[in-house]
């Protein structure tokens with residue numbers, strides 16, 4: 001029988017859990033050092049006790065940067081099996097977390113399928129599910145209904161839940177007073193705002209936070225404190241609504257930690273490149289180093305169709321400056337539900353951002369694969385290069401489709417006979433260099 005409730009409780013009691021051992025090994029870190037970070041809340045190991053097939057990961061700025069992929073059944077994509085295939089392919093491509101944002105039909109079987117078959121951390125946003133679960137309009141739901149859905153997700157084995165606890169009735173006045181360009185763009189945040197506006201009541205996730213903590217402590221569900229006021233355009237970045245909510249998220253972090261409940265804090269959004277580092281610093285200070293989970297940040301508003309790139313630029317800078325967890329963004333962002341190829345593009349872009357940041361942060365072993373790639377490139381060993389590539393199939397397909405026309409097939413068609421690598425290898429080996 002375990003003599004601890006959550007990973008944080010165990011860490012504080014000096015207990016090394018099986019999950020801590022696995023995470024420490026993956027991170028090339030001494031398990032005692034990891035335990036200390038979990039005890040302080042600076043690393044979250046999101047591991048619901050009921051998610052027994054989980055391959056645990058740690059989330060914290062001193063660890064490898066993790067990425068999340070949003071999937072789930074919806075009115076336009078109802079097939080559980082197709083969605084499950086997308087989930088497993090995302091995990092194979094390196095996603096450490098899957099957020100199930102299902103918004104159609106009976107969502108429970110798919111959620112349970114995820115926590116019984118998927119080894120990645122599973123996250124949900126219970127407020128999305130509330131309307132679907134009860135089949136009642138938002139205004140007809142009670143505060144208790146929302147809390148019961150949090151319990152349902154915890155019982156189903158979900159590892160982390162996004163709860164928009166930081167938006168309160170005061171935010172309604174602020175949004176009206178400060179006249180943001182994009183108001184609230186968080187889906188969950190807008191639902192909480194709408195519910196408060198229609199019912200005149202306080203945010204249930206804020207008002208009944210202690211009840212939520214009891215649920216999360218029982219199952220070891222990590223709370224991902226949602227940023228309802230994340231900026232939805234550059235003009236709204238780092239404004240009073242965003243920062244005021246972040247202050248409240250810091251207070252809620254303290255309350256959760258007092259209950260041994262693990263916390264991540266969600267962050268922006270759309271942010272100009274020059275404001276990202278400052279945003280990370282402010283979060284670290286206000287939320288006492290709790291892992292920061294960023295949704296982007298997108299560094300420009302004008303690239304629909306390419307927002308996997310705008311967010312990868314922002315994500316790399318954010319992670320280099322302290323963000324621990326990147327939510328992927330696909331080329332379909334702001335436009336449509338992502339298809340299979342969009343999902344792939346989003347994952348690759350996020351992996352590049354996360355990896356680039358890990359190298360910059362000096363995460364042990366992060367650059368090893370890049371050094372291997374350089375060795376393979378120097379000797380023009382194409383199979384070895386594919387083996388190091390984030391997306392080997394695409395790399396191989398591009399080369400194979402455009403091989404050099406002459407017999408210099410050890411090079412590629414980019415420079416053909418003028419291949420610098422080949423010329424240097426031959427020159428350094430005192431060999432004759434045949435160009436014509």
Ligand code: SF4
Nearest residue numbers: 412414415416419420
């Ligand atoms: S041909 Fe040019 S791009 Fe291709 S391997 Fe040689 S140097 Fe690199």
